[in-house]
Amino acid sequence: MRLWAALAALAALxxxxxxxxPADELSNPAQEARARAMFEQIRCVVCQNESIxxxxxxxxxxxxxxxxxxxxxxxxxxxxxxFLVQRYGEFILLRPRFSLANAAAWLVPFVIVGAGGLVxxxxxxxxxxxxxxxxxxxxxxRLAALRDx
Amino acid sequence: MTAELGSFxxxxxxxxxxxxxCLSITGRIRGSAALTxxxxxxxxxxxxxxxxxxxxxxxxxVTSDFSVVNVxxxxxxxxxxxxxxxxxxxxxxxxxxxxxLALTGFGAVIALGGDGLPxxxxxNAVASQGVLGAMFLAxxxxxxxxxxxxxxxxxxxxxxxPILQDPFLAIHPPFLYSGYVGMSVVYSLAIAALIxxxxxxxxxRWVRPxxxxxxxxxxxxxxxxxxxxxxxxxxxGWWAWDPVENASFxxxxxxxxxxxxxxxxxxxxxxxxxxxxxxxMAFTFSMLGAFLVRSGVLMSVHAFAVNPQRGMLLLGxxxxxxxxxxxxxxxxxxxxxxxxxxxxxxxxxxLVINNLFISAAAVTVLLGTLYPLIREALTSDMASxxxxxxxxxxxxxxxxxxxxxxxxxxLAWKRADLYGALQRLWVxxxxxxxAGALVLLINQPHKALAAFGVALGAWLIAGTLAELADRAHVxxxxxGEAMRRLGRLPRGAWGMTLAHIGMGVFVMGAAFETAxxxxxxxxxxxxxxxxxxxxxxxxxxxxxxxxxxxxxxRGMVTVTKDGQTVCVGQPARRFYPxxxxxxxxxxxxxxxxxxxxxxxxxxxxxxxxxxxxxxAYWNRWSxxxxxxxxxxxxxxxxxxxxxxxRFGLPQRxxxxxxxxxxxx
Numbered sequence: 043m044r045l046w047a048a049l050a051a052l053a054a055l056x057x058x059x060x061x062x063x064p065a066d067e068l069s070n071p072a073q074e075a076r077a078r079a080m081f082e083q084i085r086c087v088v089c090q091n092e093s094i095x096x097x098x099x100x101x102x103x104x105x106x107x108x109x110x111x112x113x114x115x116x117x118x119x120x121x122x123x124x125f126l127v128q129r130y131g132e133f134i135l136l137r138p139r140f141s142l143a144n145a146a147a148w149l150v151p152f153v154i155v156g157a158g159g160l161v162x163x164x165x166x167x168x169x170x171x172x173x174x175x176x177x178x179x180x181x182x183x184r185l186a187a188l189r190d191x
Numbered sequence: 192m193t194a195e196l197g198s199f200x201x202x203x204x205x206x207x208x209x210x211x212x213c214l215s216i217t218g219r220i221r222g223s224a225a226l227t228x229x230x231x232x233x234x235x236x237x238x239x240x241x242x243x244x245x246x247x248x249x250x251x252x253v254t255s256d257f258s259v260v261n262v263x264x265x266x267x268x269x270x271x272x273x274x275x276x277x278x279x280x281x282x283x284x285x286x287x288x289x290x291x292l293a294l295t296g297f298g299a300v301i302a303l304g305g306d307g308l309p310x311x312x313x314x315n316a317v318a319s320q321g322v323l324g325a326m327f328l329a330x331x332x333x334x335x336x337x338x339x340x341x342x343x344x345x346x347x348x349x350x351x352x353p354i355l356q357d358p359f360l361a362i363h364p365p366f367l368y369s370g371y372v373g374m375s376v377v378y379s380l381a382i383a384a385l386i387x388x389x390x391x392x393x394x395x396r397w398v399r400p401x402x403x404x405x406x407x408x409x410x411x412x413x414x415x416x417x418x419x420x421x422x423x424x425x426x427x428g429w430w431a432w433d434p435v436e437n438a439s440f441x442x443x444x445x446x447x448x449x450x451x452x453x454x455x456x457x458x459x460x461x462x463x464x465x466x467x468x469x470x471x472m473a474f475t476f477s478m479l480g481a482f483l484v485r486s487g488v489l490m491s492v493h494a495f496a497v498n499p500q501r502g503m504l505l506l507g508x509x510x511x512x513x514x515x516x517x518x519x520x521x522x523x524x525x526x527x528x529x530x531x532x533x534x535x536x537x538x539x540x541x542l543v544i545n546n547l548f549i550s551a552a553a554v555t556v557l558l559g560t561l562y563p564l565i566r567e568a569l570t571s572d573m574a575s576x577x578x579x580x581x582x583x584x585x586x587x588x589x590x591x592x593x594x595x596x597x598x599x600x601x602l603a604w605k606r607a608d609l610y611g612a613l614q615r616l617w618v619x620x621x622x623x624x625x626a627g628a629l630v631l632l633i634n635q636p637h638k639a640l641a642a643f644g645v646a647l648g649a650w651l652i653a654g655t656l657a658e659l660a661d662r663a664h665v666x667x668x669x670x671g672e673a674m675r676r677l678g679r680l681p682r683g684a685w686g687m688t689l690a691h692i693g694m695g696v697f698v699m700g701a702a703f704e705t706a707x708x709x710x711x712x713x714x715x716x717x718x719x720x721x722x723x724x725x726x727x728x729x730x731x732x733x734x735x736x737x738x739x740x741x742x743x744x745r746g747m748v749t750v751t752k753d754g755q756t757v758c759v760g761q762p763a764r765r766f767y768p769x770x771x772x773x774x775x776x777x778x779x780x781x782x783x784x785x786x787x788x789x790x791x792x793x794x795x796x797x798x799x800x801x802x803x804x805x806x807a808y809w810n811r812w813s814x815x816x817x818x819x820x821x822x823x824x825x826x827x828x829x830x831x832x833x834x835x836x837r838f839g840l841p842q843r844x845x846x847x848x849x850x851x852x853x854x855x
Contacts, residue, residue: 085850091433091576096426137575138562143570147562151555151584155591158547166535 068112073113080109080119083136084126093136105134194259197247198338201288204240204295205328207233209246211298212321219314227314231302234317238299240293245279248288248337252278258344261285261337263749267350267769278351283485283501284337286364290481291331293372295324301376305743308397315383316376323375326508334504353741353767353774367439368414373405374442375447378474381467382516384581385523390463395456395640398470400831402453403686405473406446407675413439414820415598421817425775426788427710427808427818432578432609437560438480444553445473448546455542459604461530464520465546474780475513482509488564534606541599548592555585593647593698596691597654601661615661619653634707638829644702651695659688672794686830700784700815709809714795716802724809726787727751731759733791733803741765743776746791746803757782762791762805784814 067072081095086102094102105126112122126134138144177185211233218226248261252275257263265282266275274281282288298320305313377398384394386458415440421429430436449469456466482488486502533539560575566574597619601612615786627646635683660666662684663676709724721728730750745763749756760778766776780787792804 054717062600062766083577083579091431091577092426096428097433131572133573133575135577137583138576143566143572144562144574147558147576148584149578150558151551151588154551154554155588158551162535162540162543164397166540186373 066107068114070114074110075159076119077106077110077113080113080122081106084109085134085136087130087134193247193250193336193378194340195258197244197251198336200240200243200247200337201291201332201336204237204244204291204515205332207237207240208298208321208324208328209293211237211302212318212325213320215318219311219318224310227310227317227681229319230314230317231393234295234302234321237321237328238292241288241295241328241552244338245288245292248285249279251338252276256347257348258340259337260341263341263342263345263348265351267740268349269769270348271739273358273361274351276357277364280364280368281803282337282362283354284331284335286368287327287331287335288337289364289368290372291324291327292513293369294320294327294375295370297376298324301379311499312380312383312394313384316379319379319382320375323379323512326511330501330504330508331609334501340581343837347769350740350767350769353765353770353772354423356740357419357423359415359563360423363412363415363419366408366415366851368855370405370407370409370412371439371442371480373401373408374446374474374477376401377405377446377470378512378516381470382519383842385467386518388523388526390456390467390527392457392615395453395463398466398855399453399457402446402470402473403827403831406443407824408449408826408832409439409443409446410820410824413443414817414824418817421786421813422777422779425777427708427788427790427806427810429704429813432576432581433561434560435484437556438483441553441556441560442473442476442480444549444556445469448549448553449473449543451549452546455539456530458648459531459533459539460528461533462528462543462546464524464527467524467527468520469546471513471516475509475516478505478509478512479641482506483560486643491528497581512557526648530606533604536602536609537598537603537607538602541595541602544595545599547591548588552585552588552592555581555588561585590644590647593651596651596694597658600655600658600687600691600807616657619650619657623647623650624655630703637707641702641706644706645699648695648697648699651698654694655688655695655809682833683830686826686828686833688826689829690823690826693819693824693826695819696815696820696822700812700819702811704788704810707811709811712804712806714798714802715796717806721805723806723807724789725752726757726809728789728805728807730803730805733794733801736763738765740769741767741774744791744794746805748778748789748805748807750782750787759785760787760789762789764791771804781814784812784818786810786813788813 068077078095082093084094084105086092086094086097086099087152088101088103089097092102094105109122109126112125116123123135132139138147140148201752211230213230214226215230218224218228218230248259249261250256251259253272255262255266255268255275257266260283261284262278265285270278278285280286280627298317301308301313301320302317305316308316310408313831330507336374368486380394380398380401384390388801396751413436417429417436420436421427421430434855447470452469482502482505485505486499488499488502502612531539559580563574566572597616598609598612601615615694623646626649631639631642631643634642659677660673662680663673666671711723712719713719714720715721715730717730717732719730721730727750729751731747731749733744736745743763744767745761747762748762750758752758758780760780762778763776765774766772775790775792778789778791780789786808788808788810792806792808795802795804830832
């Protein structure tokens with residue numbers, strides 16, 4: 043068990059230390075910029091938790107090449123993403139889709155703020171409670187009577 | 192022998208913690224000072240016992256006693272002394288002892304130092320701390336005892352993972368753990384107060400120093416950890432929204448919200464239920480972090496001991512502690528007094544909005560961390576919640592908090608004049624907009640959102656200074672009078688000012704670095720040049736270098752700007768023979784507040800002459816990212832030194848903000 047854990051940790055470390063090879067860069071700078079932007083949003087699925095932009099693993103290199111080839115062939119970002127999801131599953135997208143299955147994660151933070159905001163507004167609109175008026179002479183007398191009894 | 196003594200001390204600590212819990216509870220029920228006193232003694236004893244166990248483990252590491260399993264697996268004779276010591280907490284089992292040391296240590300401090308606390312509240316808190324100590328010590332003794340012997344001791348140890356052999360990594364766990372575990376005191380005080388059914392301004396005042404101390408320690412721990420990741424992992428980034436990073440960030444967010452809501456409870460007696468809730472939440476997040484890091488349920492670059500059985504046990508502890516805490520809260524909270532009233536425009540409202548957004552941000556981090564697990568369990572397909580998710584959810588939420596931050600301190604309690612506060616901030620607003628516009632115009636490519644981030648940071652700094660100037664009556668009174676007023680400001684006010692400025696510094700650095708980081712990479716031979724923004728890098732030489740437990744190949748990279756040498760970086764590739772592992776050692780040259788960050792890649796001989804893949808980043812303003820949080824932690828420490836907050840001091844008589852109501 044311990045050995046296995048140590049091996050897993052080592053495998054993870056191999057994935058660290060990024061090195062996108064400059065030789066692979068696309069000659070069209072606009073396309074290269076698109077590719078680089080996309081690398082940051084695609085997960086290296088064999089690494090522990092990294093984008094393919096950060097990873098030295100073979101898998102990351104292959105996906106980088108694939109993205110560059112597809113972009114050079116004129117495919118749109120959405121098409122490239124669709125291809126990757128088909129191939130590797132939604133897990134490969136570091137930015138989860140706006141889908142029903144992910145709705146809770148996307149919406150809950152804003153729902154909390156909205157609901158909290160409504161509560162604050164509702165409290166603010168409530169008329170302030172009347173100020174506590176000082177006791178009348180009659181009440182003072184009754185209080186004194188109670189205290190003494 | 193020392194290892195056995197250590198094991199014995201650990202078991203003794205477990206028994207003493209149980210005794211601490213039982214004695215304190217019984218003493219509280221019977222109203223017996225002798226029994227609660229014995230409970231306090233047990234708390235001190237438990238701490239001493241864990242300290243003995245910790246020392247025994249440290250001795251085993253320093254003397255390289257490989258008959259102890261943990262030492263054999265994590266140490267090596269050739270390792271430098273610092274890393275032998277850091278090896279104690281560089282692994283799962285040893286770090287649990289550090290955790291227990293901090294836990295019992297804080298318990299002992301309450302037991303011995305909490306003279307200002309009411310007897311019954313204190314007895315409850317010591318008991319709660321004892322229960323927590325007993326649970327974590329039982330876990331350590333039965334499931335992860337680092338002092339166990341091995342039957343056939345190896346001649347040499349397996350050594351610590353080289354990536355962990357770094358001074359910053361060596362010192363950051365003690366800070367982080369003290370921060371995590373410091374929240375246990377806040378938790379115990381919340382439990383104690385819920386049992387007594389009384390949460391008032393005095394309680395908030397007792398909680399605040401603990402929350403402040405834990406928050407400051409956590410801030411330092413996270414910053415050191417982030418700095419380590421920045422320069423050790425060699426990927427040029429400093430925060431990856433990794434589950435382990437999130438695990439340390441969630442308690443920090445809860446503690447930040449708690450610090451702000453505790454002010455309202457302390458000054459105005461309001462929000463008491465919410466403050467207690469946050470106090471429980473902060474330690475729950477700490478325990479959740481411990482579970483996430485140690486169970487292996489999540490994928491992380493920092494994966495620690497991956498062991499599902501231990502994970503189940505930790506989940507059990509988390510369930511018991513959080514379950515009983517929130518159960519008690521659900522039972523008692525409805526009977527807590529509502530507290531002071533306030534108008535819609537008031538400092539209270541500003542702090543409520545602050546808490547709303549910070550809580551939503553904390554939930555975002557929680558969701559991003561756990562949602563993949565939940566989704567996998569429900570639909571059996573996996574989804575990733577990476578950096579881009581947080582950029583779209585967490586960042587805008589926090590931006591909203593920061594936007595209103597400078598206004599809050601200028602608002603009066605109860606009922607405030609928003610227009611007047613804004614009037615006092617117009618100079619700051621102008622400065623911030625000017626800074627944003629300037630940054631937008633100068634930098635290519637133009638990035639409006641990043642410029643907004645820089646403006647936001649400038650707004651925090653300028654707005655906080657404006658508030659300070661306002662307090663000192665700068666402009667209204669003469670300079671002498673202003674200085675006198677500044678000198679009379681309480682330390683707490685200085686602490687807040689420092690922390691808010693630190694936040695501004697961090698935001699400026701983070702926005703600028705993320706948007707305008709320049710990077711370049713090239714396969715370089717000796718004498719080749721690489722252009723990095725305005726800088727020229729040349730690889731002058733690469734030579735061998737011998738370290739204490741590694742062999743390295745070290746390059747000399749001269750950085751020049753307009754023909755002038757700026758600095759010489761020495762990036763290296765280290766080879767650790769024991770683990771058969773290669774590690775890049777980054778070189779960082781600092782021209783001012785920016786870093787030039789150089790990574791030496793693998794040697795390639797395929798082109799006839801030796802070449803190396805050199806990657807370089809010009810991380811502009813990156814120093815601010817680490818300097819800002821340190822300033823925040825300093826603010827926490829300054830605030831902690833405020834006489835009014837000092838723990839155990841007799842309290843100046845304060846008018847109770849709310850009349851205590853009997854608990855149902």
